[in-house]
Amino acid sequence: MGQKHIAETRLKVRFAETDMMGIAHHANYLVYFEVGRITLSNELGAPYAELEKAGFSLAVSEVQLRYKTPAVFDQELTILAWMEKLGSRGLTIAYEVLDAASRDSLVTGATRLICVDRDGQVRRIPPFWFDAMQKGLGE
């Protein structure tokens, strides 16, 4: 039995991502999550681009976010992303955004994704991609 794969991505809060409250605007964390998700699937050998080439997309169907501490301009962040659930037609990925230096937790969340074809119809995740992502569960 293996261990759950946790992907880490480093990024810095961009000036354009701040708002007039002087902090990273809350919508940006969905973009940070997505960046973390791409790292995760790349690290598991299941690049998102391959899925797209095979005619499939992952549509976001649900999102939860919990904000604890705001991030500020030029702050270095670490985005953790890992597989929470993997089903035949969809998956749930969980995230934690940390201050890169202190590893204090700033934001947590999860996104549920559904596999769809080019007509937007729900489809089974193709085996090559499913098998690679399954390794991330570490079970």
Add this chain to the structure above:
Amino acid sequence: MGQKHIAETRLKVRFAETDMMGIAHHANYLVYFEVGRITLSNELGAPYAELEKAGFSLAVSEVQLRYKTPAVFDQELTILAWMEKLGSRGLTIAYEVLDAASRDSLVTGATRLICVDRDGQVRRIPPFWFDAMQKGLGE
């Protein structure tokens, strides 16, 4: 006993808001929700700018979104926003994004907001703003 106030805002999906899946990127709905929230507080006579001038901000502490049908470029949307809960230190606002023409529901969600002062400390919502928002509950 009055009725709950539901604010409606119209907007069109911008080209810059689309992604390579050909749909409005899912992070934009947090921005659309925020636009709806500003309309709601303006309509209730509690402009967000007044709160800011008084030294307070509303920090987003939690968000949920459920995506049913994707919106596409130049599609006209109606953003519904209404008060769900109002407490002394925070409030919950709920949203529904509709196709403006058919009024089909595309996305639903809610945000929990906490009143903070300029040092980020949790504070009571000032009475002038609380009272105005309370009318939105229609109770």
Add this chain to the structure above:
Amino acid sequence: MGQKHIAETRLKVRFAETDMMGIAHHANYLVYFEVGRITLSNELGAPYAELEKAGFSLAVSEVQLRYKTPAVFDQELTILAWMEKLGSRGLTIAYEVLDAASRDSLVTGATRLICVDRDGQVRRIPPFWFDAMQKGLGE
């Protein structure tokens, strides 16, 4: 000889568009210009979606912006957009962003666009779209 068509679009600066300087971040004006450009082509009977359906896109090849006065949160803006030049393979559109109430000029600019096919090859603008846009020159 007709008059040059100037399209007007109204929009309000969104909270998410502000930055920690308390103003609309300068990159947003390219998005505002694009919104104005879509209004212009819609008003001239040459919707951008029709061009896309015919297999063509307009790729931005050059941009200039001049910023005079910053816009702030919730400020209502008027985006003016008009045809500056129309060639067989490309066009230049000019813009002016005004405060909607005072009509003071805040930002001016122009974008040069090139017609490309789905492989990114430069192509002649299809006649149905060219003819519609030509009316906008008012010559």
Add this chain to the structure above:
Amino acid sequence: MGQKHIAETRLKVRFAETDMMGIAHHANYLVYFEVGRITLSNELGAPYAELEKAGFSLAVSEVQLRYKTPAVFDQELTILAWMEKLGSRGLTIAYEVLDAASRDSLVTGATRLICVDRDGQVRRIPPFWFDAMQKGLGE
């Protein structure tokens, strides 16, 4: 006489930055330029945050961009940024966006920045920041 300092920043095109043309939306390059500019001032020992703390901001007054080749999702880019001109009240920074692997040039541009105080009045760049940035000119 030293050499002009050219700052290099690496980044990957995010999914959220793509548009329905399947490429990085053209407005993102202003954000990439800004990221490169922050790296440049950090490397020259003139962090932007220090300027802000001293009560000054750099307001963007002019921008030019020239787009040659579009960047796509997950493409690794190198942002080059260097001082073009430094005056007592403002500066011009130039940029080139390269494909990180081939170093092919994708986009070039420049931004003119003006030093302003908290009331938006044009001011002399404070000496500590001016002197640090001057080293970047390599003259």
